Amino acid sequence: MIEADLHDVYGVDVEAPGLLRERSWRWLRLRIAGLLSCDSRTHRHFNPPET
Structure with missing residues (x-):
């Protein structure tokens, strides 16, 4: 899910x-955190719509 969102x-x-050897953990962490604040699979997984 995160891998697909990073690409999308x-x-x-x-x-x-x-790629990941050239980047820092901070770089990756910030992008994953960004997935939580935009419309993404990751965001929807951790913040499902209320039913």
């Missing part, structure tokens, strides 16, 4: 060779 929202392909 930020255009980040985590399978790209060396």
Whole structure:
């Protein structure tokens, strides 16, 4: 879910060779946190609509 959202929202392909080695944990953490504040699978998973 997070991997798909990173691609859809930020255009980040985590399978790209060396990408995650070149980035810091802070870089990844900020993008994942950003997924929680936009319309994404991750956001909907942790904030389901009230029924």
